[in-house]
Amino acid sequence: MFKMGMKQAVSSYVFLLQRLHVGHLDAMVASGAQTIEIFAARHHFDYTDRGGVKEIASWFRSNDVRATLHQPIFDANTGEWSRHHQPALNLIDVEKSRRINAMDEVKRALEAAEQIPFESIVLNLGTSNDTWSERTLDLSLTAIEHIKAFAHPLGVKTLVETSPHEVATPDHLLEILRVGHFDTVGVCLDTGHMNLPGRGGVEAAFAILGDRVKEVHLNDNHGEKDEHCWPGEGTIDWKLVTAGIAAITNPPICVLEIAYEPELTSAEVTKLATKAFETLNK
Incomplete structure (x- = not known):
């Protein structure tokens, strides 16, 4: 059962x-x-649109709701959007110019924290093309250090997410x-990513990460x-998921991060998320 005080959350990914x-919202x-x-x-969420950011920030100031941020993973110049686009921004890309582009885009998104009270940002390290090596370790260290240094003065904590590839197990x-x-960087454990082939399962993930888990997708x-x-x-x-969450000393934020379906209305999302929270709390 969820511990008292743990925050139920939903991602705008839906x-x-x-x-x-x-x-x-x-x-x-x-x-x-x-x-x-x-x-x-x-x-x-166009974090470069000052008017749009101001509107979202005003809503958070008027409501007793916390905010967190997921880093951008899609190229801003993609053009017409569809669900078939693959992540294009990679903080540990082998090409320096692409790493710089990704870093700059994440920082642009973080600038919205000047108005919206984001408590944390979730970072993705690598893509399915990246393998674990000394190089990807070094690139990951550099990426976290840079983002952490940029986020900290804005009051934003840095989290790294488990992913279905080698770098972010x-x-x-x-x-x-x-x-x-x-020591101050936490982990976002994604349950779906840990349920994929070769990832060891959610129970093992909670056992390995323990109290480093600050957020759960x-x-x-x-x-x-x-x-x-x-x-x-x-x-x-x-x-197993709820048992893993209950074992964490400081209850993490638990975020429903659900795939976007064009036919889902806002009312239907409310209904489905309510049902999911009720089921998880039983």
Whole structure:
């Protein structure tokens, strides 16, 4: 069972195909979310639009709701959007120019924290093309150090996310944090990523990461690909997830990070998220 005081949250990822507006925020709060994770993608949340950022910031000032940020992973110059676009921004890309581009884009998103009270930012280290090596370790250390230095004065904590590739396994993330002496950097554990082939399962992930977990992305799949289904629609044993969360000393923010479906209305998202929270709290 969830510990008292743990924050239920929803990611705006569920509305990723649409321009984020306050109606979406209202819909997520109506489901019981006490924290909203804003997914930084310019077609969705344009962090370079001062007027748009100001509107979202005004909503947070008027509501007792916390905010977190997911780093941008899509190229701002993609053009017309569709769900078939693959992540293009990689903080540890082998090409220096692409690393710089990704770093600059993450910093642009973080600048929104001057108005929106983001408590943390979730970083993704690498893509499916990256393998674990001394080089990717060094590049990960550099990326975290730069983002951490930029985020800290804005009052934003840095988190690194478990991912379905070699660089960001639980063991490797702990190695990165240990080598870099990143004592204040936490981990975001993505349940769906840990349910994929070769990733060891959610129970092992919680056991390895322990109290380094500060945020949990709650999503399901069928053990074959990263689907971001609602909890209960895939093969994850959610009793193991809730047990893993309950074992963490300081209860983490638990974020429903669900795939975007064009046909889902705000009201339907509220209904589905409410049901998911009720099921997880049983």
